[in-house]
Amino acid sequence: xxxxxxxxxxxxxxxxxxxxxxxxxxxxxxxxxxxxxxxxxxxxxxxxxxxxxxxxxxxxxxxxxxxxxxxxxxxxxxxxxxxxxxxxxxxxxxxxxxxxxxxxxxxxxxxxxxxxxxxxxxxxxxxxxxxxxxxxxxxxxxxxxxxxxxxxxxxxxxxxxxxxxxxxxxxxxxxxxxxxxxxxxxxxxxxxxxxxxxxxxxxxxxxxxxxxxxxxxxxxxxxxxxxxxxxxxxxxxxxxxxxxxxxxxxxxxxxxxxxxxxxxxxxxxxxxxxxxxxxxxxxxxxxxxxxxxxxxxxxxxxxxxxxxxxxxxxxxxxxxxxxxxxxxxxxxxxxxxxxxxxxxxxxxxxxxxxxxxxxxxxxxx
Amino acid sequence: xxxxxxxxxxxxxxxxxxxxxxxxxxxxxxxxxxxxxxxxxxxxxxxxxxxxxxxxxxxxxxxxxxxxxxxxxxxxxxxxxxxxxxxxxxxxxxxxxxxxxxxxxxxxxxxxxxxxxxxxxxxxxxxxxxxxxxxxxxxxxxxxxxxxxxxxxxxxxxxxxxxxxxxxxxxxxxxxxxxxxxxxxxxx
Numbered sequence: 015x016x017x018x019x020x021x022x023x024x025x026x027x028x029x030x031x032x033x034x035x036x037x038x039x040x041x042x043x044x045x046x047x048x049x050x051x052x053x054x055x056x057x058x059x060x061x062x063x064x065x066x067x068x069x070x071x072x073x074x075x076x077x078x079x080x081x082x083x084x085x086x087x088x089x090x091x092x093x094x095x096x097x098x099x100x101x102x103x104x105x106x107x108x109x110x111x112x113x114x115x116x117x118x119x120x121x122x123x124x125x126x127x128x129x130x131x132x133x134x135x136x137x138x139x140x141x142x143x144x145x146x147x148x149x150x151x152x153x154x155x156x157x158x159x160x161x162x163x164x165x166x167x168x169x170x171x172x173x174x175x176x177x178x179x180x181x182x183x184x185x186x187x188x189x190x191x192x193x194x195x196x197x198x199x200x201x202x203x204x205x206x207x208x209x210x211x212x213x214x215x216x217x218x219x220x221x222x223x224x225x226x227x228x229x230x231x232x233x234x235x236x237x238x239x240x241x242x243x244x245x246x247x248x249x250x251x252x253x254x255x256x257x258x259x260x261x262x263x264x265x266x267x268x269x270x271x272x273x274x275x276x277x278x279x280x281x282x283x284x285x286x287x288x289x290x291x292x293x294x295x296x297x298x299x300x301x302x303x304x305x306x307x308x309x310x311x312x313x314x315x316x317x318x319x320x321x322x323x324x325x326x327x328x329x330x331x332x333x334x335x336x337x338x339x340x341x342x343x344x345x346x347x348x349x350x351x352x353x354x355x356x357x358x359x360x361x362x363x364x365x366x367x368x369x370x371x372x373x374x375x376x377x378x379x
Numbered sequence: 380x381x382x383x384x385x386x387x388x389x390x391x392x393x394x395x396x397x398x399x400x401x402x403x404x405x406x407x408x409x410x411x412x413x414x415x416x417x418x419x420x421x422x423x424x425x426x427x428x429x430x431x432x433x434x435x436x437x438x439x440x441x442x443x444x445x446x447x448x449x450x451x452x453x454x455x456x457x458x459x460x461x462x463x464x465x466x467x468x469x470x471x472x473x474x475x476x477x478x479x480x481x482x483x484x485x486x487x488x489x490x491x492x493x494x495x496x497x498x499x500x501x502x503x504x505x506x507x508x509x510x511x512x513x514x515x516x517x518x519x520x521x522x523x524x525x526x527x528x529x530x531x532x533x534x535x536x537x538x539x540x541x542x543x544x545x546x547x548x549x550x551x552x553x554x555x556x557x558x559x560x561x562x563x564x565x566x567x
Contacts, residue, residue: 019554061561062528067502068509069529074443077403078436081410087418087428094419 021051025058177379180261180300180313181205181229183371184336186239188213188231191332192299192375193314194220197227205231205373208267212376221335224285224327225314228336229375243367244301245354246329247308253277256305257289259313260365262374263296269365270297272322279325280317287311290322299375302326307356307364388412391457398446410439413458416487417465423484426469434472438465441492441499455490462487467496512563520556527553 027033028041045052105112179196183189190205197203197217206212213233220227251257251274258271272291279286289302293316302311311326356364389397389408397405414435421431441464445451466489513521519541526532526540538549 019550022554022557023550057561057565061564064505064509064564065528068506071440071502071506072529074406074440075436077406078410078439081407082414082432082436084407085411085414087432090415090418091422091428094415095422 021054022058025055026062028055029059029062177377178262178296179298179375179377180296181373181375182299182301182309182368183239183242183373184228186241188215188236188238189218190215190229190231190373190375191312192227192229193312194222194225194227195314196299196375197229197377199379200377202378203229204376204378205229206376207373208369211235215375224331224335226312226327226332226335239371241355242371243355243364244303244307244309244371246333247304247310248330248333250277250328250330251287251304251310255310257291257302257310258305258361258365259291259293259297259300259302260368260372261293261297261300261313262372263294265374267369267372267374268294268297272324275322280315283325285331286314286325286327289313289324289326291324292322293324296374301368301372303364303368305361307354307359307368388458394457395446395451398443410435413461416458416462420462420466420484420486421469423486424469425473425478430469430472434465434469437468437499437503441495444499444502445495459488459490460492463490463492464496467492508564512560515563516556516560520552520559523549523553523556524560 024033024037024041028038033041045055177196177200179192181190181192181196184191198220200217203215203217204212205215213231213236215229215231215233218228218230253274253276255274256271257274258269260267260269262268270292272289274287275290276288278284279288287302287310289311291302291313293300293313297313298315300313301309302313304310308329309332310329312329312332313324313326315325317323317325356367359367389405389412394405394409396402397409414431417435417438418428418431421427421434426434438461442457442461466483466485470483513524516524523537523541526537527534532540534546534549534553537543537553538546541549541552543549543552
């Protein structure tokens, strides 16, 4: 018993490295010679290591408990525990998924929207009648208010606003064609030829379906024109055909050239061509002619925000509009020349001849 | 919340150096710094505050052993490591209680920690074995052993504390206790 205790003391000292050099060598010799001693050494080593481990963990736990005591667990738990609200819980748990879904939806919307943008001509059309002296009008408006102030009995002084467009002769005796939106709501209409002579005119017929209006010059000073140089082309015209127009975006006639870019108009309107041609407010109602001098349409509108998208009413519908008008209301049947005297002429000769038949329409509203 | 959390958290380097130097302060900072994260995870996954404490302490022990083992490389953020370890431990506990472990709410990134945990489980078994053995050992043996091996009391101190007539008696007593403890430990 005593020996056993002694032996264990030595083993412990040996494992802890407390033995002196000679004692250690002697003990190692003993270990070699006596397997039971060796076994005891190994077992004790394993035990001491395990026990040390145990002690360490115990110590760590104690220290952690002290640290734990510093934390206000209840308040924290209150803050961090699952929210009673189902929705907020879902949100907390699935933040990432919700974010992905949301961005997917957003992307889809953007894609669909842009596809729609591409397939549909969005952008409003701007009718090409010219609103003249718009600034003047607003100034007049101011003047009127000032004038009106002194007394209610002062008569209202209004100066008519001036609108302008273009028209062209349908017959030699003074029937003109223009856009309905040019003369719509007009108090009086005057037309001015390229020499600068003004004639009073009257709206004799309107066709709101195709936006067309027929005017008759009623001024006594008007002398009938010579035979019309152009004719109305009945058949359609192909894409890429070179076309030109003459109009009055300013007080002098302006020539414009372009090509038919599409056989349908705004939003696929089949009664119109889409023409790539520079036009400005005032070009409305102007004739659109092909290179042979045939009238193939009437300039009516252009698309805002889109370059070179002008729309012209097809000549077929001009004829239809004319046909639908009872003969008696025009006094005399409107008939275009069968012959086209412009055919084969150079562009400037054509324009020279045509310009006598193209009028500026001045509208007082 | 996460801002508040990160402001009170020590840097990873501080923690590793602190643990290697057995700094009490470093442990405190580490412990209080990351506890809310684990508490949130446990509370949101079928656990309560006590579960959080147990799991978190176990996770810290794993981290401690890894750092102390000397083969700790900071390949990821300490936060991610602690979270992953605690997450793994809690999932295991849940499955042991045969509670569902699907649909776990996660709050942080997760990394692979399986190898570390296997080592930890081995050590944990040893710890439980030792605890059991000591429990079965009974008094006064348990206290004598603890005083000698953990509190590093000398034989003289133990002799006085337990009222033995001389140190030889104390030594004999301690020897007997130790033999029984070894027997209990190795047989369990």
